[in-house]
Amino acid sequence: MDIIRLEEKCRLLRRKNNMVPPPTMGGESSSTDSPVSPSVSELRLVLLGRTEAGRSAAGNTILGREEFGTQASASAEPQRSRRREGDACGRRLLLVNTPDWFSPGLSLEEIRPDVGLCVQLSAPGPHAFLMVIPVEPLKGEERGMLERMGEMFGEGYWGHTVILFTHADSRKEQSIEKYLLAGSQELRQLVEKCGNRYHVLNIKDWAHDTQVLELLDQVEKMVSGNIESFYSSQIFEESEAQVREMQGKIQREREERKQREERETRERHGKEMQDSLKKMEGVIQEYDRDIKTLGEQTTELEIQVKKERDEDNKRDLERELKRLSDQMEEVRRNQEKCIEKLKN
The missing domain is CATH 3.40.50.300 (P-loop containing nucleotide triphosphate hydrolases)
Structure with missing residues (x-):
């Protein structure tokens, strides 16, 4: 123009x-x-x-x-x-x-x-x-x-x-x-x-x-x-409806991913807890064995103390018996703490 x-x-x-x-x-x-x-x-x-x-x-x-x-x-x-x-x-x-x-x-x-x-x-x-x-x-x-x-x-x-x-x-x-x-x-x-x-x-x-x-x-x-x-x-x-549908799909996928991650986290924590419980149970069983061993040693020493006629030897045996008794008591306390922790 x-x-x-x-x-x-x-x-x-x-x-x-x-x-x-x-x-x-x-x-x-x-x-x-x-x-x-x-x-x-x-x-x-x-x-x-x-x-x-x-x-x-x-x-x-x-x-x-x-x-x-x-x-x-x-x-x-x-x-x-x-x-x-x-x-x-x-x-x-x-x-x-x-x-x-x-x-x-x-x-x-x-x-x-x-x-x-x-x-x-x-x-x-x-x-x-x-x-x-x-x-x-x-x-x-x-x-x-x-x-x-x-x-x-x-x-x-x-x-x-x-x-x-x-x-x-x-x-x-x-x-x-x-x-x-x-x-x-x-x-x-x-x-x-x-x-x-x-x-x-x-x-x-x-x-x-x-x-x-x-x-x-x-x-x-x-x-x-x-x-x-x-x-x-x-x-x-x-157009808005299409966008909202797409956003809804994205939101659903986010929620599903979040739920999946939470489930995986729970499963991982559960496995860690089970491993920890098994470990604690193993420690308690080890305490049981120690207590049993100490108990057998204590019983044997008590018999020896009763049979011993020499005063010096007898005092040595009694000191060893006291040491074993204290050690066994300490093992029992540690075992009780471990049992309480396991219960919690």
Whole structure:
């Protein structure tokens, strides 16, 4: 489309929009289930992508004013999904800016509550997801994006997604095809998964009306070709049900593993206890043998003491008898302690 014609179309649409009262905040069109067309006053868009992708700056560019902070400020990056509304090129826009759901090590369970919040903020559902990717050498994270989006939203997500390539240099606009050809296989697969729908956005050029107009035209064209005009909560709930089923399976497997480990621990402790009991019983039996031996020696000495007539020898025998008696008493005490320990 010729640039002059695009600019003229945008001016006409803005003039028309200024003549029509904006819809009520939070209200929904009475025909939300029908395909979106230029006559529908609201488009609901969700911004997705890494922290460095220019997600917030893309939202500001689309709205034509700063609503989500600047990319230069790390504190401006949302920790939870945030919604902003505004007008652009004759449309009422509702934009939801999401946190970085693609950070390495971030589990699906950790982001699940905010994914639900994102869908609530764009209720009854977003017309389009804008997957924001910077026009610069990537770090091999596209495969992670493919997997994460499929896990969160299911296959129905791809029919409602447009890749939004962001940059801050007008020279990059003419090299996007070369960028895709030179990019990774995962990047090309990501674009193909989205039906080869992509748009290039200069996040430094807020006055460039045609780039926003072309993006919104592409979104409306996509939506009009979908059976479902927007990504509905029902689709999300189906995806949620699959995730809950998977999480339930994981939880059951964890519980089974825990029970198995506890059973193995009990069996191991039981075996250790049995070995310990056998050892203690062996010690008690050894005490029995010692007591029996000492008893026999004591009895023999008592007989010798009675027969001995020499006083000196008799005193020596009595001392030895006393020593054996004390030793036997000590063995009995040790045996009693061992028996008590065995009972406990």
